[in-house]
Amino acid sequence: MRKILLSFILGIASFTAFAQSETISINVFVPEGEIPVEANKMLLTKLNQIVTNYGLADNGLTERFFLTPEVLVATKDIVPSNPPKVSQKLEIVLMIGDVVDNKLYGTFSLHVVGIGQNENKAFLNAFQKIPVKSKGLESFLEDTKGKIVSYYQQNGSQIIDKAESLAVSGQYEEALQLLFSIPDCCGDISIKRDEIASRVYQLKMDQEGASIYKKAKALWDTNPAESTVTEVLSMLEGVNPESASASDCEKLVARMTKEIQAKKARQQKSAEEQKAKNEEKERAEWEFKVRQYEDQLELQRQQMKDQTRIERARVETEKTVSGHIGRIDFNKVTRIIKSWTKSNK
Numbered sequence: 001m002r003k004i005l006l007s008f009i010l011g012i013a014s015f016t017a018f019a020q021s022e023t024i025s026i027n028v029f030v031p032e033g034e035i036p037v038e039a040n041k042m043l044l045t046k047l048n049q050i051v052t053n054y055g056l057a058d059n060g061l062t063e064r065f066f067l068t069p070e071v072l073v074a075t076k077d078i079v080p081s082n083p084p085k086v087s088q089k090l091e092i093v094l095m096i097g098d099v100v101d102n103k104l105y106g107t108f109s110l111h112v113v114g115i116g117q118n119e120n121k122a123f124l125n126a127f128q129k130i131p132v133k134s135k136g137l138e139s140f141l142e143d144t145k146g147k148i149v150s151y152y153q154q155n156g157s158q159i160i161d162k163a164e165s166l167a168v169s170g171q172y173e174e175a176l177q178l179l180f181s182i183p184d185c186c187g188d189i190s191i192k193r194d195e196i197a198s199r200v201y202q203l204k205m206d207q208e209g210a211s212i213y214k215k216a217k218a219l220w221d222t223n224p225a226e227s228t229v230t231e232v233l234s235m236l237e238g239v240n241p242e243s244a245s246a247s248d249c250e251k252l253v254a255r256m257t258k259e260i261q262a263k264k265a266r267q268q269k270s271a272e273e274q275k276a277k278n279e280e281k282e283r284a285e286w287e288f289k290v291r292q293y294e295d296q297l298e299l300q301r302q303q304m305k306d307q308t309r310i311e312r313a314r315v316e317t318e319k320t321v322s323g324h325i326g327r328i329d330f331n332k333v334t335r336i337i338k339s340w341t342k343s344n345k
Contacts, residue, residue, distance in 0.1 A: 025183070027067070028067050031068070042124050042128070046130045047069065056145065066096070066097060067095070085116060087114070088114050091110070105147045108136060114128075149183070160179065163179045163200065209245035215235060232252075236253065
């Protein structure tokens with residue numbers, strides 16, 4: 001179950017990522033179309049640096065609180081030079097508010113001057129001078145942070161209730177996202193958030209684990225073959241060992257192992273039986289050939305024996321005949337032969 005253990009580690013890492021909400025999360029938004037595109041990107045970068053430096057960077061868990069700028073051109077002059085340059089005095093008003101309740105929490109103004117060969121470069125030059133840290137910025141952000149904490153302390157119970165409602169309907173990801181939008185600095189609300197988040201996360205693990213187990217089991221039941229093992233194990237990797245289905249997954253793996261081993265044993269036995277049959281067939285074929293050879297050899301021996309007996313009889317007969325040759329009455333034979341001729345008839 002090493003792969004399932006890996007999924008447990010990844011699951012805990014995912015939960016930890018959700019839970020990293022020790023500070024307030026503020027999104028940064030710079031409206032497009034009001035200043036040149038390149039300058040817009042520069043301003044967005046600067047504002048993100050500011051919220052990051054003060055520990056207020058967006059954690060992706062809430063879309064309620066935003067920092068946004070209003071860029072006001074106080075003066076704009078053409079500097080007589082070769083080539084002429086544009087000089088702009090800007091007032092940048094930073095605003096933080098709640099876009100859901102349409103409530104502005106605070107503002108802070110910065111004054112910068114930018115000079116460049118054109119308007120875009122003048123904006124870029126000015127935005128480069130925006131400080132990412134200052135006492136004024138710190139005071140502004142701390143004051144705003146206090147107001148946001150107050151919001152969660154006043155509304156945290158409703159947020160948690162809504163998250164529980166989402167969890168009941170099976171929307172676990174949405175419920176966890178809502179719960180972890182509450183930062184850790186909200187006292188009892190943060191403690192209650194952790195209790196509910198732990199239960200919701202367990203429900204999420206159980207639901208996902210049960211779904212994966214069901215699919216993996218169905219796949220194995222449909223095709224319990226060695227070629228399916230890798231795919232089933234890959235599916236089971238997604239089951240967190242803390243899930244209620246973890247024990248079922250372990251039993252499924254044990255069952256798969258047992259069935260594969262049994263199948264291999266049957267295949268090995270079948271192979272051995274077939275091997276024995278082939279050997280018996282080869283032995284029978286060999287014995288048949290040997291018998292054929294021996295029968296042929298015996299036939300040849302018998303033929304040689306018979307031939308020898310005939311030859312011996314012939315020789316003995318010839319000897320007997322030759323022994324009788326001296327006793328023939330040739331006079332008698334001559335008379336008989338002459339009697340056959342026409343002249344004597």
